[in-house]
Amino acid sequence: MSTRTEKTGETGTASAELALDLYRQVTRIRALELLLHRYVKEHGFGGFWHPGLGQEAVQAGAVSALRREDYLFYAHRGLGYALVKGMAPEVLLGDLFGRTGGSVGGKGGGTVHFVDPELGVLGQGGTLGSNFVLGAGAATSVQLLGEDRVVAVFFGDGAASRGTFHEAALQASVWKLPVVWICENNGWHLSAPFSAQSPTEDVADRAAGYGMPGVVVDGQDSVAVRAATLAAVERARAGEGPSLVEAKTLRIRGHYEGDPQRYRDDIADGLEVPRDPLRILRERVPAAAADDLDAAAESEAEAALEAALEMPKADPGIVTEGVWT
Amino acid sequence: MSAIAEVPEGVETEQLGYGRAINAALAEEMRRDERVWMMGQDVAKMGGVFGVTRGLLDEFGPSRVRDTTINETFIVGGAAGAALTGTIPVVELQFADFGLVAGDEIFHKLAKWRYMHGGKLSLPVVVRLPTGVVGGAGAEHSQSLEAIAMHVPGLKVALPATPADAKGLLKTAIRDPNPVLFFEHKGMYRTKGPVPSGDDYLVPFGEAATRRRGDALTVVATGLMVPRALAAAERLAADGIELEVIDPRTLVPLDMETIVASVERTGRALVVHEAVRTAGAGAEIAARIQEAAFFSLDAPIWRLGALDTPIPQDPDLEQLVIPSGEQIEAAARELVAL
Ligand SMILES: Cc1ncc(C[n+]2csc(CCOP(=O)(O)OP(=O)(O)O)c2C)c(N)n1
Ligand SMILES: [Mg+2]
Numbered sequence: 001m002s003t004r005t006e007k008t009g010e011t012g013t014a015s016a017e018l019a020l021d022l023y024r025q026v027t028r029i030r031a032l033e034l035l036l037h038r039y040v041k042e043h044g045f046g047g048f049w050h051p052g053l054g055q056e057a058v059q060a061g062a063v064s065a066l067r068r069e070d071y072l073f074y075a076h077r078g079l080g081y082a083l084v085k086g087m088a089p090e091v092l093l094g095d096l097f098g099r100t101g102g103s104v105g106g107k108g109g110g111t112v113h114f115v116d117p118e119l120g121v122l123g124q125g126g127t128l129g130s131n132f133v134l135g136a137g138a139a140t141s142v143q144l145l146g147e148d149r150v151v152a153v154f155f156g157d158g159a160a161s162r163g164t165f166h167e168a169a170l171q172a173s174v175w176k177l178p179v180v181w182i183c184e185n186n187g188w189h190l191s192a193p194f195s196a197q198s199p200t201e202d203v204a205d206r207a208a209g210y211g212m213p214g215v216v217v218d219g220q221d222s223v224a225v226r227a228a229t230l231a232a233v234e235r236a237r238a239g240e241g242p243s244l245v246e247a248k249t250l251r252i253r254g255h256y257e258g259d260p261q262r263y264r265d266d267i268a269d270g271l272e273v274p275r276d277p278l279r280i281l282r283e284r285v286p287a288a289a290a291d292d293l294d295a296a297a298e299s300e301a302e303a304a305l306e307a308a309l310e311m312p313k314a315d316p317g318i319v320t321e322g323v324w325t
Numbered sequence: 326m327s328a329i330a331e332v333p334e335g336v337e338t339e340q341l342g343y344g345r346a347i348n349a350a351l352a353e354e355m356r357r358d359e360r361v362w363m364m365g366q367d368v369a370k371m372g373g374v375f376g377v378t379r380g381l382l383d384e385f386g387p388s389r390v391r392d393t394t395i396n397e398t399f400i401v402g403g404a405a406g407a408a409l410t411g412t413i414p415v416v417e418l419q420f421a422d423f424g425l426v427a428g429d430e431i432f433h434k435l436a437k438w439r440y441m442h443g444g445k446l447s448l449p450v451v452v453r454l455p456t457g458v459v460g461g462a463g464a465e466h467s468q469s470l471e472a473i474a475m476h477v478p479g480l481k482v483a484l485p486a487t488p489a490d491a492k493g494l495l496k497t498a499i500r501d502p503n504p505v506l507f508f509e510h511k512g513m514y515r516t517k518g519p520v521p522s523g524d525d526y527l528v529p530f531g532e533a534a535t536r537r538r539g540d541a542l543t544v545v546a547t548g549l550m551v552p553r554a555l556a557a558a559e560r561l562a563a564d565g566i567e568l569e570v571i572d573p574r575t576l577v578p579l580d581m582e583t584i585v586a587s588v589e590r591t592g593r594a595l596v597v598h599e600a601v602r603t604a605g606a607g608a609e610i611a612a613r614i615q616e617a618a619f620f621s622l623d624a625p626i627w628r629l630g631a632l633d634t635p636i637p638q639d640p641d642l643e644q645l646v647i648p649s650g651e652q653i654e655a656a657a658r659e660l661v662a663l
Contacts, residue, residue: 102443103443104441104443105443106443107441107442115443115445115446117409122406122409122410122446123409123441123446125434126433130429130430133398133399133401133402133403133405133406134402134403134405134406134434136402136403137399137402137406137414138406138410139406140391141407141409141410142410143388144407144412164398164399164402164429167396167398167399168398168399168402170394171393171399171403174394175391321444322439322443323478324479324503325444325447325503
């Protein structure tokens with residue numbers, strides 16, 4: 001088994017159907033991103049919104065490589081992970097706004113912690129890096145029960161620094177657990193550029209130490225992300241153990257919406273996405289179909305916002321509920 | 326007025342060590358429910374650093390009895406992830422102190438994830454934590470940290486003081502759908518006592534055990550302090566001073582009803598634990614006693630606990646830090662005379 005870091009550099013091939021499906025997912029995420037950008041700007045927000053604008057191809061590409069029964073531990077940047085896994089956008093917005101129609105029944109608000117066990121959406125650690133050990137543990141259950149499932153664990157280039165990555169990656173490789181580690185490398189850990197966080201060019205280089213494949217893929221190209229993730233997922237499903245997929249992308253907005261990014265001069269403030277995943281996908285889908293999908297995504301997002309804002313806030317009694325089973 | 330049997334009348338028992346009783350509970354629960362499994366460092370072939378899990382690998386195989394790497398964050402966090410996805414992990418940390426190495430996993434994941442997710446997730450995890458002094462284990466391997474677990478809502482906390490309770494409480498812990506921190510006293514693994522043989526012996530959480538009846542003073546003691554308090558009570562009984570000794574057995578949930586009812590009869594209370602006295606569980610128990618039974622008290626509530634120092638490595642010195650039977654006896658005499 002080669003454990004060297006591979007840089008696929010490949011755009012991969014995609015059937016017309018697959019390209020359309022990815023376009024649909026990327027534009028759905030984008031529509032929610034733009035809508036939330038507007039909403040937070042106009043109305044403020046009771047927490048921190050960590051925009052994922054520009055990173056849609058990673059979330060759509062990787063999550064689309066999973067099956068419904070596969071487990072997902074997502075990261076804090078955006079809603080794309082759970083949306084593509086099948087959660088309804090109004091439920092996700094309901095969680096963001098702390099409404100009873102959110103998946104956590106009004107306990108949410110601010111940073112996302114939505115959950116849907118039926119869809120395998122299992123959560124996100126508020127403490128960065130906790131996903132690693134949770135994911136490896138879920139994969140241990142899968143192995144014990146002899147189930148045909150894979151666990152996808154998303155993390156940023158910053159979270160990659162946590163010691164829990166080492167502990168979980170090591171154990172997952174030793175036990176050949178069905179995990180796929182997906183690093184969304186957007187070049188920044190809050191104010192620190194990736195170059196200041198890593199002695200090597202790629203997070204994927206670290207995979208070799210755990211005897212697992214590590215691949216670097218263009219995170220703006222959803223087809224390539226999907227292909228790389230699918231290979232890792234298939235390897236996990238076959239009982240061959242974990243893999244690390246590093247998707248290189250770029251954080252467009254601040255760490256949170258409202259962050260003036262004074263520490264940064266590599267990008268102009270705005271909504272412009274260099275190497276926009278939608279533009280890249282448009283080379284593979286008919287323009288009319290793409291236009292239709294854009295329009296559908298926009299109305300889906302608008303309707304979701306309207307629905308979420310109509311949901312009531314929870315009764316005060318909720319504060320003491322759900323501590324114990 | 327005298328000591329009360331450790332096991333209710335009429336229950337068939339065998340003499341077992343506290344460690345063996347834990348082993349029996351693990352084996353019985355793994356036989357009963359296929360979803361129950363365990364992991365920890367050196368728990369498989371070796372049977373754990375204290376030998377508690379010996380033999381389980383042979384019966385249940387390497388898939389359900391797993392040796393991990395030296396990896397506390399995974400042992401606890403992995404257990405949390407496994408519990409979210411349909412299995413029931415019972416994990417062992419070699420020393421309770423190492424729970425702090427997995428602090429995020431215990432206090433954030435196990436304690437909070439059900440709450441944060443609107444009650445949609447369950448975390449049926451038992452973390453076995455060998456606690457207390459054992460003779461020279463040193464400052465980072467001898468602490469009694471149960472009060473920290475009481476302070477973070479969402480964790481159940483058990484502290485068995487007899488072999489029978491070690492078995493019955495662990496079985497209850499494994500069947501509980503909530504996370505349980507199971508503080509087993511590593512200095513008591515070899516203590517023998519009657520243990521119910523049937524595999525349906527469960528000790529409910531939140532029910533204190535009155536270990537001895539008396540009218541002069543209520544002593545609330547946990548873990549290793551239970552046998553020390555009972556020995557002190559025997560000596561005092563010779564002088565006609567009868568102590569009531571109550572072992573809460575679980576700190577979360579905490580059976581204040583039994584404690585308060587006792588204090589209302591005796592009018593006096595002494596709380597004793599091996600953990601550091603400052604901000605220990607005794608502070609909470611004493612506060613709750615005075616809230617509920619202030620007008621029944623004839624004297625202030627006293628607490629005994631470890632000194633405000635780390636545990637020294639030397640086995641003789643370590644005993645100077647935690648309450649001795651003699652100190653319990655002396656404190657009880659003084660308190661009764663107030
Ligand atoms: C253990 C822990 N440390 C710090 C934080 C605060 N924090 C939240 S997000 C973040 C930056 C994370 O960077 P990265 O993992 O690259 O993800 P990105 O924000 O770029 O998507 C920090 C420092 C935290 N939530 N948890
Ligand atoms: Mg980042």
